[in-house]
Amino acid sequence: MSRRSFLVGSGSAVLAAFLTACGSNDAAKGSAGSAAKGSGKTIYVLTPSEDHGWTGSVATFAKEKIEEVNKAGVYKAELQTADSASKQIQEVEDILAGNTDEIAGIVIQPMDDTVQSAIQSIVDAGIPYVAFDRIIEAVADTAVSNVKGDNEGIGAGSAAYFVENGMKPGDKVYVYQGDTSSVTTLRDSGFGEYLTGKIEFDGKKIADDAKWTEDQVNDAVTKSGAMNWSRSDTKASFESLMGDESNAEIKWFYAEDDELAMGILEALNGGGISDATKDKIFATKPFITGCGGLDEYYEVIRGNSYQDIVKNLGGVMSVTYSPSMIQLAIQDMVDHLDGKEVAQDHVIKCENVTKDNVKDFKSFK
Missing domain, CATH: 3.40.50.2300 (Response regulator)
Known part of the structure; x- marks a missing residue:
């Protein structure tokens, strides 16, 4: 995309x-x-x-x-x-x-x-x-x-959603990146700049007592590298990530596109991750964000598909970019x-x- x-x-x-x-x-x-x-x-x-x-x-x-x-x-x-x-x-x-x-x-x-x-x-x-x-x-x-569209705003919106749902400074975050273009750079920077209080989302900045330091952002946020806006690449990457059970503790997944978010859901719904690891993933009640407006992902948000997976999550959300x-x-x-x-x-x-x-x-x- x-x-x-x-x-x-x-x-x-x-x-x-x-x-x-x-x-x-x-x-x-x-x-x-x-x-x-x-x-x-x-x-x-x-x-x-x-x-x-x-x-x-x-x-x-x-x-x-x-x-x-x-x-x-x-x-x-x-x-x-x-x-x-x-x-x-x-x-x-x-x-x-x-x-x-x-x-x-x-x-x-x-x-x-x-x-x-x-x-x-x-x-x-x-x-x-x-x-x-x-x-x-x-x-x-x-x-x-x-x-x-506001590419920085996409990152800021995802960060704001996570903070609203309990993310604390230093919590581990995994970012599924789109590509190597300025679009991804802006979506990355918007996420970090909201957390450090440099930019606002929806007219509001992060509360002072919830702000992150630059070091916390650098230490706690892991980036996937270019997924090339590909659902299948993201699915494979997520399965590989969860090959290390310690990563099952990650609660916050920021996908920079709805297709990438769908890749995570497909991985959770498929057989590439062991049931034992899935149990550990679901125990954290992870949150997943995307962006774009893909109807298939909106159907998940509407409660019409992937509900066997969503019931084990903290929440799913998308940022507009139509x-x-x-x-x-x-x-x-x-x-x-x-x-x-x-x-x-x-x-x-x-x-x-x-x-x-x-x-x-x-x-x-």
Whole structure:
């Protein structure tokens, strides 16, 4: 999963609030796109292929918003998907090779940093663009808006949930990391920075008497290394971890994606861990967190699956990071073309999804 930023799982009232997010982007004012209002020009939306998982679901949500834009009749909107960075670069080149006067703007979720040159060509052509999710820092200041989830907030949300449920300074924590990108770095740092009192979550900082020291974070938090956003890799890693029965005492498992959380649950449900070790694991009543909005994991939180496992846990939770955020990126482009001010640094806040509020959040399959 490209990592991935929106509470995109949140209710309609919260979504509407973010769609009106404001700020200023002086660099974008007076751009070629500002004159496109009512012109019937085309907004091109470029995403990875619509296949499966978080990344694949971006295109699904994009199509919903594109239909809305086309129905309004002010602009045309068109989705183009790619299964590689080279194909996405070719798509940009093909769009720019046509009549640029008919282009209202481009919304793009870059496949990787190699798309930077294509984005620069968009800028050079005088066409406004919105970047989504994977923000390429070298060209970020040329965008109308950079729409992304709060990756630090994901770490902070998981840490806050653990603290609320009794985690004490120095308690052992195991972190299942996504990959080696800045997304994982931010999700790691947010976890530690909340515990040490440097950042807040949901408007609140950790209580002074619950704060951790930097040394406690470094000594007590173990990181898995890159799981490559893979459920099967996480399952195998968890089974290997529990091959040492002393690790059965770990109570706090922070998975940086719902797929990784599902890997832990599958390991606990499978035969790769001895029954004796499982008994020791369940005796601690461990807590598991994820993030993203995967429907299969939300079904666990809703109480509809894996309940033979969940009854032995302290709790399961997910932090919002929905692929539906792409709809906010498209709306930012429409707002810009309509002459409205949009925030260039558009970060979507996170919320914790538990059994008590899961009904209020959208999920993806």
